[in-house]
Amino acid sequence: QVQLVESGGGLVQPGGSLRLSCVAATDRFMFSVLSWYRQAPGKQRELVAQISQGYSTSYTDSVKGRFRISRDNAKNTVYLQMNSLKPEDTGIYFCHLKGPGTPDYWGQGTQVTVSS
Secondary structure, eight states: OOEEEEEOOEEEOTTOOEEEEEEEEOTTGGGSEEEEEEEOTTSOOEEEEEEOTTOOEEEOGGGTTTEEEEEEGGGTEEEEEEOSOOGGGOEEEEEEEEOTTOOEEEOOOEEEEEOO
């Protein structure tokens, strides 16, 4: 079992920024694909950003140019820098880890609320 612990959520005004962090307790972190998902009230969970073992990144269209995913293998941590936040970015953000030959692992989620 891999434990993922997210932090960094909170309440922010439109146009503001937040940085989410997720620390993973696994010795296979550097071999894993890391992702951030979010779930808005009444909606399905959606993939927001992903970073591969080789540091390739991808983003859902609605956050391109505003969000940046990064990883620090030395700290077993994945980050999501969120800028120019909009009310529609509101939701619970979940960290996800998928290693070679392992199940999917999820964090407990961190709430992000964008509101004036």
